[in-house]
Amino acid sequence: xxxxxxxxxxxxxxxxxxxxxxxxxxxxxxxxxxxxxxxxxxxxxxxxxxxxxxxxxxxxxxxxxxxxxxxxxxxxxxxxxxxxxxxxxxxxxxxxxxxxxxxxxxxxxxxxxxxxxxxxxxxxxxxxxxxxxxxxxxxxxxxxxxxxxxxxxxxxxxxxxxxxxxxxxxxxxxxxxxxxxxxxx
Amino acid sequence: xxxxxxxxxxxxxxxxxxxxxxxxxxxxxxxxxxxxxxxxxxxxxxxxxxxxxxxxxxxxxxxxxxxxxxxxxxxxxxxxxxxxxxxxxxxxxxxxxxxxxxxxxxxxxxxxxxxxxxxxxxxxxxxxxxxxxxxxxxxxxxxxxxxxxxxxxxxxxxxxxxxxxxxxxxxxxxxxxxxxxxxxx
Numbered sequence: 024x025x026x027x028x029x030x031x032x033x034x035x036x037x038x039x040x041x042x043x044x045x046x047x048x049x050x051x052x053x054x055x056x057x058x059x060x061x062x063x064x065x066x067x068x069x070x071x072x073x074x075x076x077x078x079x080x081x082x083x084x085x086x087x088x089x090x091x092x093x094x095x096x097x098x099x100x101x102x103x104x105x106x107x108x109x110x111x112x113x114x115x116x117x118x119x120x121x122x123x124x125x126x127x128x129x130x131x132x133x134x135x136x137x138x139x140x141x142x143x144x145x146x147x148x149x150x151x152x153x154x155x156x157x158x159x160x161x162x163x164x165x166x167x168x169x170x171x172x173x174x175x176x177x178x179x180x181x182x183x184x185x186x187x188x189x190x191x192x193x194x195x196x197x198x199x200x201x202x203x204x205x206x207x208x
Numbered sequence: 209x210x211x212x213x214x215x216x217x218x219x220x221x222x223x224x225x226x227x228x229x230x231x232x233x234x235x236x237x238x239x240x241x242x243x244x245x246x247x248x249x250x251x252x253x254x255x256x257x258x259x260x261x262x263x264x265x266x267x268x269x270x271x272x273x274x275x276x277x278x279x280x281x282x283x284x285x286x287x288x289x290x291x292x293x294x295x296x297x298x299x300x301x302x303x304x305x306x307x308x309x310x311x312x313x314x315x316x317x318x319x320x321x322x323x324x325x326x327x328x329x330x331x332x333x334x335x336x337x338x339x340x341x342x343x344x345x346x347x348x349x350x351x352x353x354x355x356x357x358x359x360x361x362x363x364x365x366x367x368x369x370x371x372x373x374x375x376x377x378x379x380x381x382x383x384x385x386x387x388x389x390x391x392x393x
Contacts, residue, residue: 103392142327164364168389171360179352204353205393207288 032070034060039077040123043130048074048137078127079140086148089113093155102161106152106173107201113177114194117184125185149174176200217255219245224262225308228315233259233322263312264325271333274298278340287346291337291358292386298362299379302369310370334359361385 028034038059042051053074057067071077092109100108117124131137149170156166180200184193213219223245227236238259242252256262277294285293302309316322334355341351365385369378 101392139324139328142331143324146327164368164385164388165392167364168360168385169392171364172357172389172392175353175356175360179349179356183349200349200353203349204357207286207350207354207357208390208393 028062028066031062031066035062035067035070036077036080039074040126040130044126048130048134075137075140078131078137079144082144085116086151088116089148090151090155093152098159102156102165102169103172105156105159106169107197109152110173110177111194111197114192114197117193121185128185145174145178172204176204213247213251216247216251220247220252220255221262221265224259225311225315229311233315233319260322260325263316263322264329267329270298270301271336273301274333275336275340278337283344287341287350287354288357290341290344291354294337295358295362296379296382299377299382302378306370313370330359330363357389361389
């Protein structure tokens with residue numbers, strides 16, 4: 024049993040992002056991450072199953088909170104608007120995280136294995152949103168289309184948001200993406 | 209040099225699909241596929257790099273033909289309608305292939321590695337369509353959204369189509385999906 028270290032998890036995440044950015048994800052070992060954070064490998068494995076998990080920590084919770092947002096959305100909303108409202112809630116999650124999100128995205132974008140994990144996550148999010156829409160009484164095909172459209176809007180909003188140098192909130196990016204999406208049809 | 213065998217490639221594909229369906233993709237070897245087709249492993253490797261490629265043969269050509277369809281679409285069409293027209297062309301490709309498409313889909317659906325390959329392919333298709341839209345003068349965000357929406361409609365249309373027992377054409381499924389998509393906004 025190691026002694027308790029203040030914010031060990033946060034330090035490990037920062038150290039990992041530093042190393043992944045400097046050397047690449049593949050070239051970084053858990054031992055190096057722990058060393059950079061001034062901690063032991065054993066401490067690392069108390070928080071993360073492997074070095075990939077550092078980048079995807081909290082993603083189940085993230086998905087769950089979006090699905091809960093959809094479940095709480097007013098029943099009068101159209102399926103697509105309900106998805107939009109649920110995804111707008113993620114703005115709270117992203118507030119003050121742009122620098123972190125940008126670095127994380129760059130690391131993922133440079134590695135096919137990580138890209139695949141990200142694609143899989145977004146696919147799972149779309150499936151969860153479609154299931155939640157069906158629980159609201161939306162038919163299967165509409166539910167799946169609305170969920171896929173929402174996730175596409177989210178992905179593009181996110182990429183636009185991290186590429187912006189100013190402090191415009193994520194909420195604006197996601198709203199713009201949904202407006203754009205609607206204007207396309 | 210082996211002697212020429214009539215339709216060796218087609219026989220290998222059929223043998224592979226049979227075995228993947230019966231035993232699962234993981235449990236099937238190239239030697240077994242060749243044996244089932246009455247051919248040698250050497251002949252197999254003349255057509256395919258590995259047993260996964262049997263399922264994804266022609267996918268670059270498939271993507272290229274959709275992109276060409278988009279390039280030929282009338283300039284007056286909206287970005288989304290141009291994508292719809294390009295994807296409707298795939299109906300020619302799918303005609304008379306429902307039984308094959310259904311079996312292939314079931315094999316892919318049962319294996320995470322193959323699912324990933326399929327997701328990657330669809331992601332590449334969306335990127336290629338977005339690039340083609342930008343060449344038509346569509347702005348980046350709209351181009352990406354229209355491409356992602358189109359691929360989502362395609363995916364859902366395809367799944368609906370293979371689940372139908374009757375002989376309704378793929379064209380109808382893809383048109384329905386696009387109409388549904390438009391009605392959602």
